[in-house]
Amino acid sequence: MTPILRLDGVSVTYRGEDGPHRAVVDANLTLRPGATLGLAGESGCGKTSLALAVLRLLPRSARVDGTILLDGHDIERLTWGELRAARWTSASVVFQGAMHALNPVRTVAEQIAEPIRLHSPERPAAARVRARVTELLEQVELPGARRDAYPHELSGGQRQRVMIAMALACDPRLIIADEPTTALDVVVQAQVLALLRRLVSERGIALLMISHDLSVLAASCRCLGVMYRGRLVEEGPARQLVATPEHEHTRALAAAFPTIGDEGSRYPGAGEPGESAGGVRGSLLAAEGVSVEFGDRYRNRVRAVRDVDLEVMGDEILALVGQSGSGKTTLARTLLGLCPPNAGTVYYEGRPLATSGRELRAFRGSVQLVLQDPTGALNPKHTVYEAVAEGLRVHGCADDEAVRVREALEAAELRPAEEFTARFPHELSGGQRQRVVIAGALVLRPRVLVADEPVASLDATVRGEILALLLRLRRERGLSALVITHDLGLAWNIADRVAVMRSGEIVETGPVERVLTEPRHDYTKELLAAVPSFEGSVS
Known part of the structure; x- marks a missing residue:
């Protein structure tokens, strides 16, 4: 099966006042249709830079070396028109922070409809676009009545679902989800993750999910990759990687999120009384x-x-x-x-x-x-x-x-x-x-x-x-x-x-x-x- 995404020796370097800074160093990845890969690491380790490089979304100060093949095409060799066509259709992005990624003065329906209109070979009829928007909202389990709502009228989980609906609008073969559950409560987080898993299963699309929370990725992706200081230091099946992590940073990421019920995962000093000023222990x-x-x-x-x-x-x-x-x-x-x-x-x-x-x-x-x-x-x-x-x-x-x-x-x-x-x-x-x-x-x-x-x-x-x-x-x-x-x-x-x-x-x-x-x-x-x-x- 032909990979939907292949990265060979990809590096990302930013030019700054203090000289060049290598955010990504010699990354190699392969993602096939229907595959799910979770990319974990701390803030600043290069996860988002690597993801944005896939669709040439990096700023002008960034230089990309190596080869990025999207649907078999070298992304760096595409003309502007070809790149524009590849965005939303070959691959789409669910950006971090749905409130800031959505236009606050346009309704949900208008924003989902925009990529449909822009990437249709012929100008679609308004009724057809409306029907497609309704279909997408149903797929992400949002009531059709919310189509005319503005972003501020939706909860965090609902806004994230709108972003996923937009990402699906042009039937892409790859979805890149950058911290899709940050700041969501556990119930809404579970719903969003279940939705992404279902869409991957039903549509056969590939999913590249980015997060600093290894437990979220392990519960959603079949394979995991761990980045540290710009390098992909460990990669493998999710169950195997979390059970027997080899790299020290992978072990640190796993230890940062506790297992509820395991006393050993409580922080030192938790449950121990402090030196109360005045000895007050009451309310x-x-x-x-x-x-x-x-x-x-x-x-x-x-x-x-x-x-x-x-x-x-x-x-x-x-x-x-x-x-x-x-x-x-x-x-x-x-x-x-x-x-x-x-x-x-x-x-x-x-x-x-x-x-x-x-x-x-x-x-x-x-x-x-x-x-x-x-x-x-x-x-x-x-x-x-x-x-x-x-x-x-x-x-x-x-x-x-x-x-x-x-x-x-x-x-x-x-x-x-x-x-x-x-x-x-x-x-x-x-x-x-x-x-x-x-x-x-x-x-x-x-x-x-x-x-x-x-x-x-x-x-x-x-x-x-x-x-x-x-x-x-x-x-x-x-x-x-x-x-x-x-x-x-x-x-x-x-x-x-x-x-x-x-x-x-x-x-x-x-x-x-x-x-x-x-x-x-x-x-x-x-x-x-x-x-x-x-x-x-x-x-």
Whole structure:
């Protein structure tokens, strides 16, 4: 069978101010129709550069050496017209971050229809295009009623399905999926992965899937390749590669994602009490009967949080888990005093949370938020020093500003601090930016951190570093944390207790060992069943 994709000695080199940088070094791959290959590796290892080279989507600063054969044609020798025809028809791409890849001012139907119109040999009739769009939406299990929706009206999983529908629009023989499940909750992730597997099986197309999560790839692809520093260091059948990895980096990737129920895959220090300031072990931050509603006064009311009771104890890491849209972030904002409840009461250290004045200001210094997206959380025009010092200035604590900024940066493991203070966010890696956000919270010496998806978009190694940092801060400072996540593996890594949230309600709470190994609620069981595992590797 003729390969749909063949790479022989492919290298990608970027020209920069500091000289050339080789992002991909001498890569060799063969992918036949119906084959599924997962490409794993950390951010910056060259995965996306290799994938974009297949359709000549790299910037002008990149030079590609070696041979790329797509459907038997040398991609570098194709004319512009031939290349344009090959895109969408021979191979298509499901880009990472569906919200940013879709046009926000065009409907779903318009965006799926565009490649159909552009790549049809004759101008197709409007009715035919409409029928094809409806067919594609049905194939990706999206209701036809959503065809006239705009991207912001869809959930993350629905937007990802739209991207897959666009990729299928011109019946390509190869789909390249770049991190197709990043930031999706476990249930939606499982649905998207099942959809891709079904489409490959039914259509006989080839799939090249890119991810930093080896467990996701192992559950979806028959073969795996691991990239490290631009080189393809290991390749083989999925079940064999995850069972007996040969390369040290492959073993590190596998170890970064835990096996729920295996005590050995919990992080050192998880479940161990810290050195609590003042020895407080009781309730620090609590919600009692809290409900939150959105919408106008008389109609279209949506109850995002329903009669919730929740406690964050001293010296504790509590994981709040659930699908996207379950109300986790709304509850967190309510606990922080940023979203007033329609019913119920928020307590801090046993006292009702103040709604204004000096007491509220003191509370906001004691309970700090770590946002999900460090790039969006940092002002691109502010240096690291200014970003960390801002909280001190807002709270009038600028007397020993330089000392406290340095201490916060070093506590967040940005050492030596002097090397980072004058940098801007774009000069930092993703993990470093997340550490700056954490330092900005630590500079006020809080009692509680509320971390909203703190590692959702980070690769395996950086994820491990940030989680280990949270555990160290709990151990050394007696810092409590409410960690909001859809990742049950993260909860198993570091949490003492778990609260499971569904449709605005807490359906189950308890010690992490009990909730994640002996769940009592059907929804918790559903979440656990959706977690990809190496035991489920495709044979």
